[in-house]
Amino acid sequence: MLDADFFRRWMTATTASVDREAERLTALDSPIGDADHGSNLRRGFTAVAATLEKEAPDTPGAVLMLAGRQLISTVGGASGPLYGTLLRRTGKALGDAAEVGEQELAQALRTGVDAVMQLGGAAPGDKTMIDALVPAVDALGESFAAARAAAEEGALATTPLQARKGRASYLGERSIGHQDPGATSSALLIAALAEAAGE
Amino acid sequence: MKMLINVAETVVADALRGMAAAHPELIVDVENRVIVRRDAPVAGKVGLVSGGGSGHEPLHGGFVGPGMLSAACPGEVFTSPVPDQMVRAAAAVDSGAGVLFIVKNYTGDVLNFDMAAELAEDEGIQIAKVLVNDDVAVTDSLYTAGRRGTGATLFVEKIAGAAAEEGRPLERVEALARQVNENARSFGVALSACTTPAKGSPTFDLPPGELELGVGIHGEPGRERRAMMTSREIADFSVNAILEDMHPRNPVLVLVNGMGATPLLELYGFNAEVQRVLTERGVPVARTLVGNYVTSLDMAGASVTLCQVDEELLRLWDAPVRTAGLRWGV
Numbered sequence: 001m002l003d004a005d006f007f008r009r010w011m012t013a014t015t016a017s018v019d020r021e022a023e024r025l026t027a028l029d030s031p032i033g034d035a036d037h038g039s040n041l042r043r044g045f046t047a048v049a050a051t052l053e054k055e056a057p058d059t060p061g062a063v064l065m066l067a068g069r070q071l072i073s074t075v076g077g078a079s080g081p082l083y084g085t086l087l088r089r090t091g092k093a094l095g096d097a098a099e100v101g102e103q104e105l106a107q108a109l110r111t112g113v114d115a116v117m118q119l120g121g122a123a124p125g126d127k128t129m130i131d132a133l134v135p136a137v138d139a140l141g142e143s144f145a146a147a148r149a150a151a152e153e154g155a156l157a158t159t160p161l162q163a164r165k166g167r168a169s170y171l172g173e174r175s176i177g178h179q180d181p182g183a184t185s186s187a188l189l190i191a192a193l194a195e196a197a198g199e
Numbered sequence: 200m201k202m203l204i205n206v207a208e209t210v211v212a213d214a215l216r217g218m219a220a221a222h223p224e225l226i227v228d229v230e231n232r233v234i235v236r237r238d239a240p241v242a243g244k245v246g247l248v249s250g251g252g253s254g255h256e257p258l259h260g261g262f263v264g265p266g267m268l269s270a271a272c273p274g275e276v277f278t279s280p281v282p283d284q285m286v287r288a289a290a291a292v293d294s295g296a297g298v299l300f301i302v303k304n305y306t307g308d309v310l311n312f313d314m315a316a317e318l319a320e321d322e323g324i325q326i327a328k329v330l331v332n333d334d335v336a337v338t339d340s341l342y343t344a345g346r347r348g349t350g351a352t353l354f355v356e357k358i359a360g361a362a363a364e365e366g367r368p369l370e371r372v373e374a375l376a377r378q379v380n381e382n383a384r385s386f387g388v389a390l391s392a393c394t395t396p397a398k399g400s401p402t403f404d405l406p407p408g409e410l411e412l413g414v415g416i417h418g419e420p421g422r423e424r425r426a427m428m429t430s431r432e433i434a435d436f437s438v439n440a441i442l443e444d445m446h447p448r449n450p451v452l453v454l455v456n457g458m459g460a461t462p463l464l465e466l467y468g469f470n471a472e473v474q475r476v477l478t479e480r481g482v483p484v485a486r487t488l489v490g491n492y493v494t495s496l497d498m499a500g501a502s503v504t505l506c507q508v509d510e511e512l513l514r515l516w517d518a519p520v521r522t523a524g525l526r527w528g529v
Contacts, residue, residue, distance in 0.1 A: 026398060030398060030402055030403070034417040035395050036276065036398075040275065040278055073282070076278040076280055076311065077311075078279075078306040080279075081307075081311055081313075081314055119310065120306065165306070166306050166344060167417070170344075
């Protein structure tokens with residue numbers, strides 16, 4: 001079973017990973033976006049870590065809802081509402097149980113990913129964070145490690161795609177050949193989940 | 200790359216502190232990133248709130264004041280503001296007559312303003328929204344996020360601002376804002392890429408002998424790259440791209456807008472060519488504005504925006520305005 005402490009570890013691991021990879025995310029965002037994905041997410045997750053330390057919510061759902069709200073309030077751009085919605089809706093789906101099972105988390109995360117798809121209007125293959133998140137959720141039923149591998153594979157697979165959502169879509173065919181920064185940061189989020197689980 | 204900054208993280212806050220010192224007629228809340236006209240809320244007047252990423256100055260903070268915006272929310276550089284800023288701005292300017300959000304069509308701006316509208320309505324503030332999407336360089340289709348919002352934002356903010364100042368109700372101010380957007384089209388050209396403070400190097404690679412046609416206002420590359428052209432050729436290309444999409448029967452407002460690093464000498468010369476093409480194409484010009492209004496940090500280049508106007512829109516355009524970035528009739 002996974003308790004609030006596990007979810008705090010997930011967020012802490014994400015913060016560390018985003019902080020470490022911020023420059024790579026920004027570099028990926030430079031040719032097809034506006035070169036701020038890394039710095040924006042770093043600002044957001046730094047605020048998440050600080051808030052969780054201060055408020056220490058005691059259920060898994062509350063941890064994710066608070067983290068999501070913090071991202072919406074600090075990130076801006078499309079990433080703020082999208083990542084914020086992902087975590088908030090996942091947290092909401094977990095309810096107020098003190099502990100949740102891995103299958104419950106997989107289901108809740110699917111609800112969160114659906115909410116992101118609805119908010120951003122993106123589908124798999126549009127070259128967005130969805131391309132990492134959907135395969136990750138599919139593989140989460142198996143193991144955290146499988147989810148991590150699926151997310152990383154999904155992010156790599158965005159390279160040959162033409163963007164159909166977000167700012168990269170304005171480039172048309174010229175978005176082809178670049179790995180999507182949003183899918184890349186989503187893969188970091190899922191990798192941090194595996195890290196929190198010790199996998 | 201040399202920049203007149205301290206560190207990238209404090210660029211926006213530093214600029215806001217400087218703005219506050221230069222413009223005592225504005226309330227500049229540096230911590231919460233909201234710029235409000237000092238006399239807000241004005242009794243009976245609809246509030247106008249706009250916002251977007253920083254780096255486009257004087258848009259939007261420079262357009263706060265009597266006759267134009269009630270408040271503006273600057274985001275991080277090229278990043279949309281967050282809902283908290285917009286809700287705070289709406290609460291500061293709402294006199295009970297409601298608030299119009301003016302939103303440029305970029306995914307981040309749209310999502311954050313949508314969330315803000317929900318939160319503000321929860322607080323009992325009546326919200327209307329207008330989406331600006333005037334950039335003809337980007338085709339609107341099922342597969343894109345739609346046209347970008349660029350130069351027409353200035354026309355929408357000025358004309359809707361004048362209508363609000365006259366005490367028009369929210370529905371009417373919103374309808375006028377929509378009318379301006381529907382009648383406006385833009386096209387932009389970059390001669391160089393811009394450099395964001397966070398990245399410290401040009402956001403895209405544009406060789407010295409080339410230019411980017413159809414560029415956006417975030418340093419995102421345009422749709423097509425060509426060998427450098429003359430001002431005459433660029434004016435032909437830009438105005439024709441707009442006129443392929445709109446066929447004005449009424450006179451137009453013309454905005455020849457600098458992207459930040461192109462001197463007025465070049466902008467005025469470019470405007471001469473723009474006016475020549477319009478004359479050749481039989482498009483009457485009502486008013487012309489030349490300058491740096493919707494910029495893209497240190498990008499060189501220019502955009503052209505045309506907005507077809509009737510008598511009412513023209514009268515509202517001519518109405519007095521007193522802001523840091525646009526000021527006449529007062």
